[in-house]
Amino acid sequence: MKEDILKVLLSEEEIAAKVSEIGAKISRDYHDKNLLLVSVLKGSVVFMADLMRAIDVNAAIDFMSVSSYGSGTKTSGEVKIIKDLDRSLEGVDLLLVEDILDSGKTLHYLRDMLSKRGPKSIRIATLLDKPARREADIKPDYVCFEVPDEFVVGYGLDYAEKYRNLPYVGILKPSVYE
Ligand SMILES: O=P(O)(O)OC[C@H]1O[C@H](OP(=O)(O)OP(=O)(O)O)[C@H](O)[C@@H]1O
Numbered sequence: 001m002k003e004d005i006l007k008v009l010l011s012e013e014e015i016a017a018k019v020s021e022i023g024a025k026i027s028r029d030y031h032d033k034n035l036l037l038v039s040v041l042k043g044s045v046v047f048m049a050d051l052m053r054a055i056d057v058n059a060a061i062d063f064m065s066v067s068s069y070g071s072g073t074k075t076s077g078e079v080k081i082i083k084d085l086d087r088s089l090e091g092v093d094l095l096l097v098e099d100i101l102d103s104g105k106t107l108h109y110l111r112d113m114l115s116k117r118g119p120k121s122i123r124i125a126t127l128l129d130k131p132a133r134r135e136a137d138i139k140p141d142y143v144c145f146e147v148p149d150e151f152v153v154g155y156g157l158d159y160a161e162k163y164r165n166l167p168y169v170g171i172l173k174p175s176v177y178e
């Protein structure tokens with residue numbers, strides 16, 4: 001697995017420090033709110049698990065599963081809902097938790113769809129932001145790291161369902177997917 005990584009972009013330690021910082025910021029912003037954290041599976045599972053423990057105000061959690069990359073490195077442009085939320089969003093302060101904002105199509109679609117369900121507010125927290133690739137009009141509210149225009153894996157992010165369990169974020173060798 002490790003032999004397929006060209007370069008470690010973000011170490012375990014760097015990620016842990018930044019997640020604590022963002023968690024503290026979210027705690028300050030939501031201390032008087034009705035926070036619901038929604039993890040967009042599968043990619044955000046590792047970030048969600050760490051971020052929720054870095055938040056020290058009351059928060060409920062829920063999960064949605066969507067997919068648009070299939071087994072490739074390019075978005076299909078079509079967001080497939082694999083699992084919807086279990087609960088209503090009426091009156092909640094929704095914080096969508098994502099691993100990466102790339103073309104932005106996934107979050108653009110989700111924000112539009114979920115905003116129709118009556119939440120009091122919607123914001124986006126993402127581990128990684130790749131602004132160079134943006135196609136949809138969407139901006140994150142909380143970002144841990146900006147990344148260059150490379151296909152990255154690890155800490156939840158996959159290529160063809162592999163590498164999610166790497167504890168760091170790395171750039172995949174192009175020979176793996178070319
Ligand atoms: O901004 P975009 O170009 O839409 O890309 C971002 C989305 O792509 C990945 O999900 P993917 O469809 O690969 O599903 P996964 O989370 O199960 O890996 C990632 O987890 C984001 O949800």
Ligand SMILES: Nc1nc2[nH]cnc2c(=O)[nH]1
Nearest residue numbers: 102150151152153157158
């Ligand atoms: N693993 C992975 N999934 C993505 N989905 C959108 N961009 C990326 C990326 O750079 N890496």
Ligand SMILES: [Mg+2]
Nearest residue numbers: 043069157158
């Ligand atoms: Mg994926």
